[in-house]
Amino acid sequence: MKVKDFLTLTFFSMGLTLILWFLITYTKIMPQAASYEAKHVDGAFNAMLAVTVPIFALVITFVVYTLFRYSAGKDQSEGIKFYGSGNGIVEAAWIFLSLALTLGLAALGTKELFAIRGNDQADLNIQVKASQFSWEFYYPEQNIFSPELILPEGKRVRLLLSSEDVVHSFWVPEFRLKQDLLPGKVVKLLFTPSKLGQYTLFCSELCGSGHTTMTAPVRVVEKEQFAASIKEQSW
Amino acid sequence: MFYFLRALIFGLVTFSGILFSLSYKISLQAAMVLAYFSGNLAFLVGIGAVRCFKQWLYGEKDAEAHKEETGWKRYFQFTLDHKVIGVQYLVTSFVIFTIAVTMASIMRLELARPEMQFLSFEQYHTIMGMHGISMIVVALIAILGGLGNYFVPIMIGTKDMAFPRLNALSYWMLPPAVILLVSSLFFGGFDFGWTAYPPLSVQGPLGKLSFLLAFITVGFSSIFGGVNFMTTILRLRAKGMDFFKLPIFVWSVFSAGIIVLLATSVVASSLILVVFDRAMGTSFFDPSRGGNALLYQHLFWFYSHPAVYIMILPAFGIILEILPVYARKPLFAYKITAFSFIGIVILSFVVWAHHIFTSGMWDLLTIPFMITTELISVPTGVVFLSALGTLWMGQIRLKVPMLFALGFIFNFLIGGLTGIFNADVPSDLHLHDTYFVVAHFHYTLFGGVIFGLFAGIYHWFPKITGRMFNQTLGKIHFWLIFIGFNSTFLPMFWLGARGMRRRVADYPLEFGNVQLWVSLAAILIIIGVIIFLYNMVQSSIKGTMADSNPWQAHSLEWQIPSPPPKENFEQLPEVKTLPYEYGKIST
Known part of the structure; x- marks a missing residue:
């Protein structure tokens, strides 16, 4: 991956993230909050939006960019551009990152769950x-x-x-x-x-x-x- | 055709005979159970499933092969050829699919405006449950039973499945089940969706019993299929094809087979217990007589969550099988993708309770289920890595199967990411049982499994029929269904989070405009499906002849003539490499 690819991907995925974020905020996806617990639910919801929206934007930008950059067009010949059936560093980084993100989200969810359920006292x-x-x-x-x-x-x-x-x-x-x-x-x-x-x-x-x-x-x-x-x- | 008609008559006569003669003596419910199982057996006798016993009795040796008819007639009898069974499964799936789409259209028509238009609540619930269970059956059998049966034996280089008779049996158990399911409309319908939670499923009309019996039959058929796939893949691989030379589709079918075998019996047993509660007066799930209603939900979801991996794993397999062909590159990260399938299998058994976070289970127990559920995104992420890595620096040919594979990536990405919202306990407290969940599972099951099915059918159509489909119609189908699907289901996330419950026939006025938009967008999907069905029927009869390898693919099924001859190979092949050596050497 060259610098040009990297910059294009970053630029477009950030743009897409901003557009999606604007749409989600503008359409007010959650109704009004009328309990203290609602703040914690919304907190968990927003944290997940903050993680998933950029991932979505990045993957979609990557796919669309790849389609344009590496389209075969009318050329149906079997030209050799690149023969890669794997890349150890990319695979390990991908697994480690997704593991870290999911565990982080699960930890946050647990924290918010305790905030919602923790107190057993009532008036x-x-x-x-x-x-x-x-x-x-x-x-x-x-x-x-x-x-x-x-x-x-x-x-x-x-x-x-x-x-x-x-x-x-x-x-x-x-x-x-x-x-x-x-x-x-x-x-x-x-x-x-x-x-x-x-x-x-x-x-x-x-x-x-x-x-x-x-x-x-x-x-x-x-x-x-x-x-x-x-x-x-x-x- | 003769066998099929004979089977129908045998089945119907036995069913109604036993129902009418016994309903005077025992309860109608119990009579129905006995009548259905006898009717199903009579159907199997009629179709010729016991022919082998007759031959054995008369001492005939291997007479079966000669008596099988050729041409279209063999699709209507107990044929042992795995390719015939695959086509039977595919055609049956699209019959059920058409029923499901019809039901969905009726629902969207009713939901287009607030307040009730032309349905009663009971009718709406029955139609909704019918749509649900039909699509579940399609997603379960279409790829695994249809494309799996047709291509797994060829891809691993063998003549047939390990147990051809069991294979035919597992298919022929389905038609009576489908007939019974549709007939439940006349027995009073069922108003419990497709989940049949007791005590609701214990009370009420006979239609609910038909639903349960049909579901149990599908479960048994599925187990027979699963055990057959596992044995075939373990025992019948061609020479030189060790486990890490298997095409990735075979890996996915193998993983799905493990889940089918281990989990299906649990849901079958829980449904049988509900049948006992209805027909025999037991009280497993009736709290007023000492039963436990929550127990059913645990048993049910112990199967029904892994079931979605039975559906999606073969779809992953198809997509990863297709991407290298049309990107002209080897499959990226083949080994860890295969391992990630096994990872999904293992994790799928410890996540079921995320369907019942709000059901009244112990709060602390929800936390481990939240963690395991979110961990599933790691192996699923590997599938995405493999797909993206395969695309990067390829030579991408945008043929129809490739379009559907790319559409799958888009849809399943949304489906997978929104799954995290449902897996997280705090946000699930709000989102559970809303349209958010409806949108999520349509993105994974329709946008995922059904898109994978379309991709697979277009990819293998020239192989199955020997003819090429109409590519322009295929592209129109893709764009209609891709745009229609996303405009239908994307707004549902918003609706659900705003407070729209699922499984209701009416809704507050504020959702009127969005619901109307959703109903209008669904028209695109319906047109797309009609175009697809027309294209398939027209092209398989009149399409231009295709050569044996129109996509220049390397896997084994493309190295034999189209359509494949009986027993597939003249001599069994020997395998040396993975079937993904694209771009390296010109072939």
Whole structure:
């Protein structure tokens, strides 16, 4: 590989990286973040973008450049340009680099996972019951059932998830957390809502004919209004 | 044809006879299981699978070879020639592929606008599951069963597979399974996608049982194929062909065979347990009676993740087989690529739980699975190194198979890199079960496996039929499907991350415009597929005659006439070098 090749590849792959980066940022690939855990999920997501986008740009630039530079065109003769069936240094470097990158990403993922799951303390317990095809929320401390999931901003909540029949899944895109609800088992999910607003809870595990419409409203309210808000819901 | 019709009649009569006579005495579900297996056996008897026993009984010796018909009729009976079986597999795959594309078109039509247009939720789920399982079957059998059966024996320089009867059996188990799968539409359909998670798969209509039985049959057929490939490659190589002189495609089939053999029995057993739960009242997966729903997911993904390597490894093999021919250069880093296939095989068995990070498994256990999954990108990276190294400084000829090979590199690069996002536990908590995953696996399975299949079919078409395909139509097919595929599935990454769930028939209004774009772009894929099918049928009947080695390739299958004669070689060849000595000496 000559200096000219190297410079061309660097220039075009950096250009492509910038274009892709601009597109990804401009189209706002993630919805707004409404929990503290969402920051860690986005952190892991962005770190992986930072690694994969340049790799993608580099490989694609390399292939396209090679196609132009070494096209046989109309010449179908068997000319000898280069006979290389391997290169020990390139192979070793390639393996070492990919190993280092993957282990680095895995380490970062582990770190973010601990940031999301590490703390088992919560200020508030809520029981979430799913059945084909509806959600029900129970606040044991206040003894209130509610069709809407109401959460206090800035308080860590512990959801106790259980299913009456088949496997369902709890997902609020703005919280970035997903957890399956298994029949015959109580699964915990802890997080801290960090932004006031109305969101939607989706069932994200195929659970039968009504799966598409199995949603529930979610509302994050100020700490002070929390008690009053859930009392209104009582039914 | 006579045998095929006889088999169909035998199978249908036995199936309906047993179903109707037993459903009065035992439950309908149990009657269905018995009826299906008896019907399948009757089909095999009808097609002539037990002829060998009859001959043995009457003391006839080797009469079979003389009785086999020639011409197109041999494709409709229990023929032992591996080339006939390969073509049977390929044609069957494209029949199933057409079903799957039809299902996908119906889905995209429904999804083009928000709210429900013309389908009910149940119908949508059935069509979606049908599309899923059909494409899984195509990806499993088309390359391995079709091109693998046809070319592995020739590439290693032998007359046939090690077990020709087992080979024919593994093919003829498929037609009843496909018929049953399609008939499930009339038994109430199935609404559990292609994964059949219990308890959902235990409740509900008879159509779900048809799905399970069809899936189990495909599993058995796949195991027979896998064991056959491994034995053939281990025992029947030509003189001088040691393991490091094997063409890379043979390496990939060998690696896939290992996975088939070790993993398929696990999914078959888990599906059989679901059948027990349905038909016999057991409760392996029913928590209300002491079962465990999560257990199924572990068993299922213990096969179904390695299964994607059963699909993609032969596609890697085809691409790396094709690149040297059209770049006129030796395959780069042959040895470590072969080792990386084995590395993928080993790693594929310890990554299954990345499908169930959100299922309620122990958090700390997700970390080792994240690490092993991300480690798979190292051997996969070696495949890319090999592809890029082969291209560099070559003499690149942009023929149709080469275009598909390059398209594979582009698509699979995106598919592979986005896989890292799904393998990482924190981002998977958000991305799991969204369109991001849908886009990811379409990039690996459609953009990868199916592009590899197209590349392989175009590359070997002159060898199989003895005729050349229409190259202009081939190029139009490539550009339509490459542009159509990317415009269809690239926006899905965005949709998924923004909050679009998978497996839903309706979606929030904000996604309306992007979904419409996706549906419109999918039209390009459909036109591309139609052009491909037309080109294949037209060229195999009326195409210009091709000489025996139109691409000037060096591997063994190109050194014999096209189409290859029965038993392939006049005398078995002796091999001295790797088949990739391009550019070094003019041949």
